[in-house]
Amino acid sequence: MLTMDALKNFGANTDEALGRCFNNEEFYLKLVKTVPSEPNFDQLVLSIENGDLKRAFEHAHAIKGVLANLSLTPIYDPANEITERLRAEENIDYKPLLDKMMAKRDELKALCEE
Amino acid sequence: MDRKSRYSAGIKRKVIVVDDEYVNRQMLGFIISQKYDVMYAENGRDALEKIKTVKTELSLVLLDIMMPEMDGFELIKIMKDDEELRHIPIIVLTSEESAEVKSLKLGASDFIMKPYNRPEVILARIGRIVELNEGRHIIQDTERDTLTGLYNxxxxxxxxxxxxxxxxxxxxxxxxxxxxxxxxxxxxxxxxxxxxxxxxxxxxxxxxxxxxxxxxxxxxxxxxxxxxxxxxxxxxxxxxxxxxxxxxxxxxxxxxxxxxxxxxxxxxxxxxxxxxxxxxxxxxxxxxxxxxxxxxDNKLHKDAIFAERLIHDIHDAIVNKNLVVYYQPKYGVQGEKPVLKSAEALIRWNHPEFGMISPGKFIPLFEDNGLIQILDHFVWEEAAKQIRKWKDEYGVTVPVSVNVSRMDIYDPRLETRLLDILKDNGLEPSEYMLEITESAYSDDSSQLIEVVQSLRDKGFKIEMDDFCSGYSSLNMLTMLPVDVLKMDMQFVRNVHTDENSFKLIKLVMEIAEFMNFTVIAEGVENKEQYDLLKQAGCDLIQGYYFSKPVPADEFVQFFDKD
Missing domain, CATH: 3.30.70.270 (Reverse transcriptase/Diguanylate cyclase domain)
Incomplete structure (x- = not known):
């Protein structure tokens, strides 16, 4: 079962995130559990594979917003970097950044499934 | 329930959160659900449909910008172009500083930065926008006429x-x-x-x-x-x-x-x-x-100001005795020589500033606004006192006719008032004649006929003034309670130059004789007119030919002549 401690250990800024939820842990955890199945992750990867950087930016931007609100910092950081590079239309190899983000997403997924 | 009623009833206002991200929608919804009734939409198109269904009760749209299907900017444009939706305030939800200016320019009321730090601040901002908008609407509601939508x-x-x-x-x-x-x-x-x-x-x-x-x-x-x-x-x-x-x-x-x-x-x-x-x-x-x-134009302005002055001054005129009653003699002309039979009371106003004011200037004005009754009552009393005075001082009875305006006819105290005046002066109704203008009769009111008939039953003699000036029909004459027909001055004036006028006057005489009415010609100015009217059979003649209207003390000269 996902706990606040587990999220803290994961690196999430749970205090900050709870502040947005009037310290309602249950509500916060409920929202966090939706993140691993968030379709924008896979859509982002696909868009980059297809070279559609504009679409990729939209997905990255969407993910970043959700992660920021939930203060899921370990995933947010690479997502933020991807978003900003895509916004600047940087034609780089995004794979290392994507891998880093997806690894952290999978880590969260594992926590949720425990 | 309209916006104002909801406000006073303390019911939660409805707001819609539009964001394509479930987590963002839910989080903002959670923050504001304590105070607001929250609806959700996943994109601009979905939001537009939902907003239309609740447009009269929606207090606010909280709108993300980057969304599939229809983005936030497009929704703002559509709403601001729509007569029925443009009044709903919009707060933009964004993490992009560049979006703020564009949103505000398009018509958004405010923006809230993502992520949602400090929920209390978010609630306060939302509250302020809702309140401002409601205040604006209350003002708009009161400044407009509800039927036409024009300003009040x-x-x-x-x-x-x-x-x-x-x-x-x-x-x-x-x-x-x-x-x-x-x-x-x-x-x-x-x-x-x-x-x-x-x-x-x-x-x-x-x-x-x-x-x-x-x-x-x-x-x-x-x-x-x-x-x-x-x-x-x-x-x-x-x-x-x-x-x-x-x-x-x-x-x-x-x-x-x-x-x-x-x-x-x-x-x-x-x-x-x-x-x-x-x-x-x-x-x-x-x-x-x-x-x-x-x-x-300026003349209109001057006329209006003059009329206002007269209306303002009428009460003072009575108190200060600026209103004076003049008398014009009426002579019986069918004997060997003319004999003074009666008089008509006519009002004159000697205004301290304007001097003698023509009755043509103030009587129509007072007829319009009802003040004519004040003048009429004044004349009735003065005339009655004068008849009494002549009786006492000269032993002469000169019946005086006074004007009864249309407005007096509908005054339920008319008869009592007239009888009281006679009683106070020890006069009989037969010594006091009432002139009612022809146009009052053409109202064709049964009430008017009743009132006049009742006065006649009490012994008053009734004169129909300005006869032939209006629309009286011969048939009407058979129904009217009248003793005397007073021919309109216009006919009399042309009697010696216009054959038709003379023929008409003769016709009136014949009818009057048949109906047993007495006929008076007024406005007679010269001998030619006098002779023709006498020849036509006119009973009484009034006009400058005998005398202009004169003050009561000058009127006594006509007694001496007799």
Whole structure:
């Protein structure tokens, strides 16, 4: 079962995130559990594979917003970097950044499934 | 339930959170759900559909910008272009600083930065926008006339003044548009039709203001419209445009409008004063069916001010004895020589500032506003005292006729008042004659006939004044309780030059004889007229031929002549 401690250990800024939820842990955890199945992750990867950087930016931007609100910092950081590079239309190899983000997403997924 | 009722009932206001991300929607919804009834939409298109279903009760849209299907910017544009949705405030949710300015320019009220730090601040911002918007709406509700959507009078004046301030050099006109006899339109065709007329006029004015001229308009009282607009040389174009639109409501229903225009207003006058002038022009053609537009000029203004002065001064005139009763003799002419039979009491006003004022200037004015009763009562009392005085001092009885206005006829105390006056002066009704103008009879009111009949039963002699000036029919004569016909001065004046006038007078004499009426000719000025009238069989003659109206102390000279 996902706990606040587990999220803290994961690196999430749970205090900050709870502040947005009037310290309602249950509500916060409920929202966090939706993140691993968030379709924008896979859509982002696909868009980059297809070279559609504009679409990729939209997905990255969407993910970043959700992660920021939930203060899921370990995933947010690479997502933020991807978003900003895509916004600047940087034609780089995004794979290392994507891998880093997806690894952290999978880590969260594992926590949720425990 | 409308916005204001909901406000007072303390019910949660409805807001919609539009965001394509479930987590973001839920989190913001969670923050605000304590205070608001929250709806959700996943994108602009979904939001638009939902907003339309709750447009009258929605207090706020919280809107993300980057969304699939329809983004936030597009939704803002659509809402601001929509008459029914543009009043709903929008707060943009964004993490992009660049989006803030664009959103505000498009018409968003505020923005909230993502991520949602400090939920209390978010709640406060939302609360402020909702409150501001409701306040604005309360103002908008009160500043508009609910039927026509035009401004009401007070706000209209405010906006008109503002227009002056912004454009001090514009030539502006104050225009009053009045629906003729609107109460009759309501009675004849129903109140709903009456409302349709008002709405049609308002709509036409609105479209004129948006297409051809600058300015503001309001509905004033029930059936008038005020227009403060850039100058136009000829308002016929406006009048005909409104009439054309009214025609579409049904060509069988006759509705007429008239316009009073105060052109190129003087800026130093107050706004109300400017419209008083336009109203004055408009009132001048109230019963004139040949003229539908009147322009204010200075003479009109002077006449109105003079009329106001007279109305103001009438009470003082009585107290200060500026009102005086004059008497004009009436002679019986069918004997060997003319014999003084009676007199007519006529009012004169010696105003301390204006001098002698012609009755033609103040009597029609007082007939219009009801003050004529004050004058009539004054004359009745003075005349009765005078008859008494002549009886006491000279041993002569001169019956005096006094005017009874249409308004007196409908006064339930009329008979008592007249009888009291006679009683106070020890007079009999036969010594006191009542003149009622012909046009009062053509009201064809059974009440009028009843009242006059009752006075006649008490012994008063009734004279029908201005006979032949109006629309009396021969048939009417058989029904009217009248003793004396007093022929209109216009006929008498032409009797010696116009054969038809003479023939008509002879005809009247024959009818009078047949009906047993006495006939008086008034306005007789010379011997020619006198001879012809005498020859025609006229019983009594009054006019400058014998004497002009004179003060009571001069009247006694006619006793000596007898």
């Amino acid at each position: 009078q007070n706000y209209f004046y405010e906006y008109a003044v503002q227009l002056d301030q912004y454009f001090p050099n514009w030539e502006m006109d104050a225009v009053v548009i009045d629906v003729d006899h609107f109460h009759l339109v309501n009675s004849l065709y129903g109140r709903q039709f009456g409302n349709e007329v008002l709405v049609k006029i308002a709509d036409t004015i609105r479209s004129i203001l948006s297409e051809t001229m600058d300015g503001y308009a309001c509905r004033y009282e029930a059936d008038k419209f005020y227009l403060y607009c850039t100058h136009l040389d000829d308002y016929e174009v406006i009048r005909s445009q409104i009439m054309e639109e009214l025609f579409t409501l049904g060509d069988d229903k006759r509705v007429r409008i008239r316009l009073g225009v105060y052109s190129d207003v003087e800026r130093q006058l107050g706004m109300e004063e400017r419209f008083d002038r336009a109203k004055l022009a408009c009132n001048r053609i109230r019963n004139n069916y040949t003229q539908a537009i009147a322009y204010y």
